Amino acid sequence: MVKEGTKMKKSGVLIALSSANRAFEFRNPLQKRVKYQGKYVDIKLREDPDGFSYIVWKNKKYMLDVIEKNQNRYTIMINGVWYSFTVETPFSFKRRKRLDKEGNSSARVAIEAPMPGKIIEILVEEGADVKEGEPILILEAMKMQNEIASHVKGTVRSVSVKKNDTVMKDDVLMDIQIS
Amino acid sequence: MKINSILIANRGEIAIRIIRTARRMGITTFVIKTDKEPNAWYLDEADQVIDFTEKLNDIPEFMDIERIIDNARRYQVDAIHPGYGFLAENPGFARRCEEENIIFIGPSHEIIYQMGHKTIAKDLARKQKVPLLDGSEGSVTGSEEARKMADRIGYPVILKASAGGGGRGMRVVEREKDMDRMFNLASKEAEKAFGNAEIFIERFVRDPRHIEFQILADKHGHVVHLGERECSIQRKHQKLLEESPSPALTPTLRKKMGDAAVRIARSVNYYSAGTVEFLLDEDNHFYFMEMNTRIQVEHPVTEMVTGIDLIEQMIRIAEGEELPFSQKEIRLNGWAIEFRINAEDVQSGFSPSLGTIEKISWPEDEHVRVDTGVRDGSLITPYFDSLIAKLIIHAEDREKALHVASLAIRKFWIKGTRTTLAFCRAVLQNRNFRKGKFNTSFLSNELKIHYHHEPEEEMLAAFFAVYDYAREIHEHEDKLLYAEKGKEINPWLLKKRLR
Numbered sequence: 242m243v244k245e246g247t248k249m250k251k252s253g254v255l256i257a258l259s260s261a262n263r264a265f266e267f268r269n270p271l272q273k274r275v276k277y278q279g280k281y282v283d284i285k286l287r288e289d290p291d292g293f294s295y296i297v298w299k300n301k302k303y304m305l306d307v308i309e310k311n312q313n314r315y316t317i318m319i320n321g322v323w324y325s326f327t328v329e330t331p332f333s334f335k336r337r338k339r340l341d342k343e344g345n346s347s348a349r350v351a352i353e354a355p356m357p358g359k360i361i362e363i364l365v366e367e368g369a370d371v372k373e374g375e376p377i378l379i380l381e382a383m384k385m386q387n388e389i390a391s392h393v394k395g396t397v398r399s400v401s402v403k404k405n406d407t408v409m410k411d412d413v414l415m416d417i418q419i420s
Numbered sequence: 421m422k423i424n425s426i427l428i429a430n431r432g433e434i435a436i437r438i439i440r441t442a443r444r445m446g447i448t449t450f451v452i453k454t455d456k457e458p459n460a461w462y463l464d465e466a467d468q469v470i471d472f473t474e475k476l477n478d479i480p481e482f483m484d485i486e487r488i489i490d491n492a493r494r495y496q497v498d499a500i501h502p503g504y505g506f507l508a509e510n511p512g513f514a515r516r517c518e519e520e521n522i523i524f525i526g527p528s529h530e531i532i533y534q535m536g537h538k539t540i541a542k543d544l545a546r547k548q549k550v551p552l553l554d555g556s557e558g559s560v561t562g563s564e565e566a567r568k569m570a571d572r573i574g575y576p577v578i579l580k581a582s583a584g585g586g587g588r589g590m591r592v593v594e595r596e597k598d599m600d601r602m603f604n605l606a607s608k609e610a611e612k613a614f615g616n617a618e619i620f621i622e623r624f625v626r627d628p629r630h631i632e633f634q635i636l637a638d639k640h641g642h643v644v645h646l647g648e649r650e651c652s653i654q655r656k657h658q659k660l661l662e663e664s665p666s667p668a669l670t671p672t673l674r675k676k677m678g679d680a681a682v683r684i685a686r687s688v689n690y691y692s693a694g695t696v697e698f699l700l701d702e703d704n705h706f707y708f709m710e711m712n713t714r715i716q717v718e719h720p721v722t723e724m725v726t727g728i729d730l731i732e733q734m735i736r737i738a739e740g741e742e743l744p745f746s747q748k749e750i751r752l753n754g755w756a757i758e759f760r761i762n763a764e765d766v767q768s769g770f771s772p773s774l775g776t777i778e779k780i781s782w783p784e785d786e787h788v789r790v791d792t793g794v795r796d797g798s799l800i801t802p803y804f805d806s807l808i809a810k811l812i813i814h815a816e817d818r819e820k821a822l823h824v825a826s827l828a829i830r831k832f833w834i835k836g837t838r839t840t841l842a843f844c845r846a847v848l849q850n851r852n853f854r855k856g857k858f859n860t861s862f863l864s865n866e867l868k869i870h871y872h873h874e875p876e877e878e879m880l881a882a883f884f885a886v887y888d889y890a891r892e893i894h895e896h897e898d899k900l901l902y903a904e905k906g907k908e909i910n911p912w913l914l915k916k917r918l919r
Contacts, residue, residue, distance in 0.1 A: 257882035265882035270890045315885035321842035322873040324881040328889040356802040390769025
């Protein structure tokens, strides 16, 4: 962590890599003058008295919130829409790209149970291609049959549950390799 | 009989909504506390809390008829308001109230039974010459019979739970080979949701609108309707947005449908608030679907355009009062829209999103009404429905209402859980929605992406992730600096960092 931090400071560059593999590069994110993809940008980060964070960008207000954070993995909610990223240093970013090229892509996402319940039906098989928003299984909870959808486009690598299983919240249901 | 105290057999926003009116009328309110949400807001709003946190049996608290009746007797409450869901349309509950001389704020148990049984309700409508969809006269015994029936009516057909409501236990069957599977799914779901696996079958109207009429009726034979609600914006039969009036209705059609709704209510000597649901097809033919014998989630849009407090009227009717207005005196003013803000992840197919509401705030405005059961710190649990809040906008006309809604949604902030707010924005951006051209297939056919996002949002979100990460590293380094040098910050490192 510290080692990485030192590295970050040296170059001052951090990259947010989206789940669709889009890279957003920022220089000096903590300072007043932030560079995005090499150009100065006027992003103002503020907090209102109620404790909501927001960005002022081109005279528009955008509400923001970190909704999930696990080491360098982030899910950010902005104006009610969420985006997932991993934050990379130039060094880790390069290494990641090299690994991706060698086919050891680590861009896998686990689909987790949003609540405890019972698996009623599994709608995709291992190896199936899924679209973003495509239902992958039906979970019964709150007396309702809830369709659980993939939030990424990719290929189903493994299915960790079977029909009639009971799952707890956050149990992994499937692993999906992002494409 | 004057009602002096009410036990509300419900929770969340509707419990608070009922308390507001009851308090204004000088009525003492009682609510039920469960161990599933012992710190919920509605508990603080009521005058008295009845403790159900100790488990006596496996029946869910708000479904436990005998326990609720016992407590109503113990606390000597005059009346019970069931809200919506739970026991609101359970004839057995209404009957037990009647037996114990507790006023049930709703219609009689006979009326609830008749309207709750869809095939009986359809018979009543048929006798009143209200148009109906072709279908089975009663329940069908199995998929064999369903298939024969569907051959006669013609595909597609829809299977519905006889005891159903709220979209559960409904399946559309497009072709014969799907019938067995769909029939099994529908009856299983019906059994689970309503304790009754009976299914009936109907011609399926493709892409209809869902239009419902609000009824008020007293115990003296007066029945009025308060105009319609447009509820076509649905996902899998779950309403997401409602408005009143409907952009589809002309005054003539409104009168025709309103009259039909009133006839149906009259035919069972209805009293209390109720809702008559219709389907409206592309050629403006309407068909009776069902009557809901309770207050609806979307009742506020009717309250906004009529200026009538529906909960107050329900209480007064239950007390035996006459309706204070006639049909002629009811005016529909302006336009109202309700957005249901649910704790659901629109980007993952509306799957439920649990968590804590860390912060919630919205713009206070004369055009804005918010009915909610949560406040800062409230938990979204898996035990109850996912409704967080209802945002209701009222303005002079539809265009103005849509404009105000866009601004209000932008300023409606919820921190801590994923919500359907981005979906609301997507609907408001849609051109056909703005023109009033939509039906129940809007989500599947028209709204390709179910959430609205702006082109540069992802970049700004990326910045926030990077910012948060960088800040954490710096805080971590600060700790190391303090640890190394006691309380003194190492000026060397500090200088370096500031640069």
